[in-house]
Amino acid sequence: MPKAVVRIEKVCSNEKCKKLFVDQWGTQKFCTQKCREKHRWNQRSKRQDKRGGYNRRIYITLWMKAMGLEADSVPCHYCETSVSLDDFVIDHKVPSSELKTREAKQEIENLVISCKSCNAQKGVLPYDMFYTWKQSQVKPQEPDTPNTAS
Numbered sequence: 001m002p003k004a005v006v007r008i009e010k011v012c013s014n015e016k017c018k019k020l021f022v023d024q025w026g027t028q029k030f031c032t033q034k035c036r037e038k039h040r041w042n043q044r045s046k047r048q049d050k051r052g053g054y055n056r057r058i059y060i061t062l063w064m065k066a067m068g069l070e071a072d073s074v075p076c077h078y079c080e081t082s083v084s085l086d087d088f089v090i091d092h093k094v095p096s097s098e099l100k101t102r103e104a105k106q107e108i109e110n111l112v113i114s115c116k117s118c119n120a121q122k123g124v125l126p127y128d129m130f131y132t133w134k135q136s137q138v139k140p141q142e143p144d145t146p147n148t149a150s
Contacts, residue, residue: 014039060085066108077112078122078134089119093127 012019013029016038021031030036064074076083077091091114096105104110114122122130 015042060090063090063108063111064113069113074113076115076118078114078118078131079138081115083113083115088113088115090114091119091122095124 008023008026009020010023010028012021012031012035014031014035017031017035019031019035021028030039064070074083074085074088075081076088090111092099092105093110093112099105099110118134121134
C-alpha cells in the first residue's frame with residue numbers, strides 16, 4: 001500500500017521569506033526551489049564564499065603578465081618544452097592540500113607553469129625531488145658545431 005500523504009503547514013526556513021506553506025511529505029524546509037537557492041546564496045554571502053569570476057584563460061594571462069612572461073610561448077618549469085596557453089597548467093610547488101590559507105595557496109612563489117605530462121608525473125612528489133629528477137632527464141642542448149672530419 002502507498003504511504004499516506006502527510007500535510008503539514010510549515011514556515012519557510014529562508015530568513016527573508018518566512019511564508020507559510022503546505023509540506024506534503026513532511027521533509028520540505030523551503031516553500032519553493034527558488035527560495036532554497038536564495039537561502040543558499042545568503043549563507044554563502046555570510047561566509048564570504050565567493051564563486052564565479054573570470055575564466056581560466058584570463059587568470060593565467062594576468063598571472064603570466066605579473067611574472068613578466070609572454071603569453072604566447074612559455075617553457076615548462078620542469079622539462080623546458082614550449083607550451084601554449086591552452087596546453088599548460090599552473091602547478092603548486094608545495095601541494096595545495098598541505099597549505100592552510102587561501103593566501104598561501106595563491107602565493108606566486110609557490111606557483112610554476114608546467115606542461116600537463118610533467119604535472120601528472122609529479123603527482124604528490126615533493127618539488128625538490130621531482131625537479132632534480134626531471135632536470136637529470138632533460139638533455140642539455142649542445143651548440144651547433146660544424147662536423148669536421150679530418
